Amino acid sequence: MANLYADLLINDTLQRKKSLQMAAVYQKINQQGASTSKLWQFYMRTFEYLWKLDRGALGAKPKKHDPMIDADASLAASLIRSYAKNWLEGAGRFAALLYPYMIKDKEYEKARKVFMIYLDAEYAGEGGGMIAGLVEIDEEGLSSIIDPRVEAAKRGGNQEASGDTFGRVEAGGEGPRQRYLNPGRYIDLFKQINPIVDEQELINNYYREIALPHLVSFPLEAANPVSLSLPEGTESWDISDPMDEIDWIESAVGSPEIFPGYNTVKRIYGSDIDDAETKKPLDVYIGIDCSGSMGNPRQRFSWPVLAATVIGLSALRAGAKVMGCLSGEPGSFMETDDFRSSDVEVLTVLTSYLGTGYAYGVPRLETPFGQPAKDKAHVVIVTDDDIFRMLGAVNETTNISNWVTMEKALAHAGGVGTLVLHSQPTWHQEEVQRLKKMGWHVYYVTNEQQLLEFASEFSQNHYSVRTDD
Known part of the structure; x- marks a missing residue:
């Protein structure tokens, strides 16, 4: 559709304003035996209206005259002239006008065989990478x-x-x-x-x-102009370093004969500001229930995946690392290789689909938190009521209760654990209290859209830059 629309706009301009003989080009094409399809007849008849030519002047002469094609071609010619300067605004109208000719598969495929040599823009975007803005409806x-x-x-x-x-x-x-x-x-x-x-x-x-x-703002690097540089000793001066960095006195003290790059030293400096309180954003582990009850995020929009994306990208933006895990167990799971700084690696896991089992597999927490973590991390698990059935089970490999794994993981993470439950606060109250005593926070959502509210709130609380810090 785009190719035919562009050709009509361009060729009409070439014929009328540039005085090129585009009509002769189509006459030659039709002499060599062009398509007799309705699509081709419509296309030729539009040019005839544009250039005030008699029916069949371009050589496309159907066996039987179709007044519908005449009427549609007349509308198309008016549309081409009306939207010549604002062609994008007329594109939707042209597509609606052309649609009946393309929806008839046999007719369209028949015409397409002839059109193939003229579809010069059909693969114009091939290999062009990502184009922003197509996700949102215009x-x-x-x-x-x-x-x-x-x-x-x-x-x-x-x-x-x-x-x-x-x-x-x-x-x-x-x-x-x-x-x-x-x-x-x-x-x-x-x-x-x-x-x-x-x-x-x-x-x-x-x-x-x-x-x-919905992401947090990019953090800004704070500079303190009143800090002083204090000497903190010396280190070897390499021949690739600037010459003015050599400390000649210290070099001479070390050896009376100076050989630059061999026994020369330079002085190193440190700031007088005590940065022991510098805050480092915590890494985040995001576990998503991807059991049979969850939809495929590649076919239908997924609120859990959006929420995980908001948290993950906000954490990466703040300088933290992210580990993502999809789990539908008993069955299968997929996770990133440890905590990663690559948004591609994280999103590739989070946007995948399993559709197995009945709940997020608590034993998956053994991978990052089976031992005390080197760096502290938030733990976020998005699931529903079926998690309590999973918690009541025993890990067949280790013969350890999943309740024990849940408690140990939070302790080894050293950060904050949040269980996002698609449930009602009045359900499973005894089990929820047991989780809270371990230190887990429980966040309830009664519909999936509330997951975005949670993700935004979580990201702002843990990864946004505050002016009072």
Whole structure:
């Protein structure tokens, strides 16, 4: 559709304003035996209307005259002229006008064989990488997807519109404020632009773009102009260091004969500010229940995945490391290799899908927290009521109760543990109290959309830069 639309706009300009004989080009093409499909007839008839030529002047002469093609081509010619300078605004109308000719598979495939040599822009985006902005629904763009047949019928009173009609397309989407495309549709749309794009890269980009407005601000490096540099000894001066850094006196004390780069030294300095209280953001472990009850984030928008993305990217932005784990057990799991600083590694795990088992597998906590962690970490687990059934089980490998693993993991993490429960506060009260005594915080959500509120609040509390620090 985009290729035909662009050709109509460009060739009409070349014929009328640049005085190039584009009509002769199409006459030559049709002499060599072009398609007799309705799509080709519509395309040629549009050019004839644009250039005020008689029907069949370009050489495309169907066996039987179709008045519907005449009517549609007339509308297309008017559209091309009307939106020549604002072509993007007319794209939706052109697509609606052309749609009936492309939806008939046999006719379209027949025409496509002939069109192939002219589809010079079909793979224009191949290998072009990511394009920002396609995730969010363009309300203004949607409002322009109006079938010109409907507009013509309204202008003509009782005049009946020809072909299939769309009317006004209503906007609707998924995610926060329902502003975003379905992930499956986003992937399909992007692959029409760049057919060889990696699907994993696309789904990572999908959740990254939606998460961006909810991330913490980038931290700013604070500089203290009143600090003093204090001498703290010497170290060897290398020949690659600046010459003016050599401490000649100390070098001479060490040896009466000075050989630069061999026995020369330079003085090192430190700040007079006591930075023992410098705050380092805690790493974060994000465990997501990916059991059979969870939807595939590549097909339908996933609130748990968005929440995990907001927390993960906020932590990375603040300088912390992230370990992500998807778990649907008994069954399978997927996790990053330890705590990572790569958003690609983290998102590739978080946006994957298992659909196995019934709950997040508590034994997965043994991997990062089986022993006391070198660096303290937050532990965040997103799950539902089935976690209590999992807690009541015993690890078949170690023969240790999952309750013990849950308590040990929090102690070894040395940070804060939060269990995000899609549940009601009145359920499993005894088990929840047991978790709280261990030190776990329990955050309830009654619908999945509240997960974004939790993720934003958690990120701001733990990873945002405060002016009073």
